[in-house]
Amino acid sequence: MKRVSWAALAVLLCISPAWGQDAPPVDQPIHHTEAAPAKGEADSFANHDHDADGFIQWEEMRNVMVKAFHDADHDHSGWLAGDELKIDAAQRAAIDVNKDGKLSQREFIAYAAAAFGQADVDADEKLSRAEATADLDVAKEKAK
Amino acid sequence: MKIATVALLLAASVSTSAALAENVTCASDGHDHHYCYADTRDGVVLVDQLSRAGCWKGDTWGYDNRGIWVANGCRAVFRVGGYGSDWANSMHHNGGYDTSPNWRDDRDVDRWRDDESHKATHNEKVGAAVGAAVIIGALAAAAKHEDDHHDHQSGYRGRDVVTCESTGRDHTYCSLGSARHVELKRQLSRASCQYNRSWGYDRHGIWVGDGCRAEFWVD
Numbered sequence: 409m410k411r412v413s414w415a416a417l418a419v420l421l422c423i424s425p426a427w428g429q430d431a432p433p434v435d436q437p438i439h440h441t442e443a444a445p446a447k448g449e450a451d452s453f454a455n456h457d458h459d460a461d462g463f464i465q466w467e468e469m470r471n472v473m474v475k476a477f478h479d480a481d482h483d484h485s486g487w488l489a490g491d492e493l494k495i496d497a498a499q500r501a502a503i504d505v506n507k508d509g510k511l512s513q514r515e516f517i518a519y520a521a522a523a524f525g526q527a528d529v530d531a532d533e534k535l536s537r538a539e540a541t542a543d544l545d546v547a548k549e550k551a552k
Numbered sequence: 553m554k555i556a557t558v559a560l561l562l563a564a565s566v567s568t569s570a571a572l573a574e575n576v577t578c579a580s581d582g583h584d585h586h587y588c589y590a591d592t593r594d595g596v597v598l599v600d601q602l603s604r605a606g607c608w609k610g611d612t613w614g615y616d617n618r619g620i621w622v623a624n625g626c627r628a629v630f631r632v633g634g635y636g637s638d639w640a641n642s643m644h645h646n647g648g649y650d651t652s653p654n655w656r657d658d659r660d661v662d663r664w665r666d667d668e669s670h671k672a673t674h675n676e677k678v679g680a681a682v683g684a685a686v687i688i689g690a691l692a693a694a695a696k697h698e699d700d701h702h703d704h705q706s707g708y709r710g711r712d713v714v715t716c717e718s719t720g721r722d723h724t725y726c727s728l729g730s731a732r733h734v735e736l737k738r739q740l741s742r743a744s745c746q747y748n749r750s751w752g753y754d755r756h757g758i759w760v761g762d763g764c765r766a767e768f769w770v771d
Binding site (some may be wrong): 455457459460465473474478517518521522524525 | 600
């Protein structure tokens with residue numbers, strides 16, 4: 409059985425592109441204010457909480473991952489290769505489960521699903537803020 | 553004799569129902585709803601999202617007793633007649649991390665959770681976390697580079713975030729310059745926001761109603 413860290417998900421939630429965070433104001437007038445850019449860990453969690461219930465469900469995680477994959481797949485090949493994803497061999501190997509040398513969306517989703525499962529320590533199929541961020545500080549220290 | 557016949561028919565029915573587990577691909581192009589007839593008696597789970605456009609249960613996909621509907625660009629593979637959650641089925645369908653050939657319901661998920669063999673040590677957790685950070689960071693950088701390439705002026709192609717709020721039953725229209733695709737990013741209201749019922753859009757703006765308040769991605 410592959411080993412995937414639940415902490416991977418915590419980092420993913422806080423470092424993922426967070427669609428919209430960098431969005432400039434729209435040119436045309438709108439009814440209400442532009443969403444304020446979300447900064448920091450707390451806002452990043454909320455930014456992915458689609459239904460604002462205080463938890464991250466798998467559906468929310470899956471949509472984040474799928475969007476990230478499609479945005480990086482510049483040539484729309486269905487795989488990420490070359491400059492589309494700059495990671496080292498060990499990282500690539502962790503995702504490339506079938507060892508075909510190509511990283512597919514399904515492999516990314518499987519990686520995320522495994523991380524999600526391990527993060528969900530109370531097995532309620534959703535991640536609380538504590539579950540999603542428990543090891544984040546440790547991971548950040550390691551990344552320095 | 554009659555009882556035996558009924559029992560056999562019931563057994564056959566259960567057996568048939570269990571054997572009907574199959575995958576159905578259902579796709580919406582653009583704004584439209586699309587309906588895919590399927591045997592949904594035993595429920596439906598989404599096992600593989602194919603579209604970048606979001607697939608949100610109750611908003612851009614769902615099912616009734618005749619089949620599955622998808623909307624607003626959602627394309628996905630659905631499992632009908634199976635068991636378990638979207639998460640468990642996604643993991644099984646996408647493969648790689650599940651080596652159990654019979655993993656198809658939540659009891660198997662529980663067994664997986666109890667299995668110590670896949671649980672990482674602390675160092676491995678940290679290592680994987682850092683690895684994921686690098687990977688996702690690289691994804692973000694790659695996507696941003698592509699956006700810059702396409703639109704030097706804004707430095708960000710699409711995905712503006714717009715908040716649009718309905719305070720009562722009346723519809724509110726939030727004007728935009730142009731909108732190719734709009735997706736609900738985050739619901740802010742207690743009232744449900746459901747595509748084409750309490751929110752929707754056209755080329756020039758977003759409408760909300762029935763108390764729906766939400767942030768939207770605009771491409």
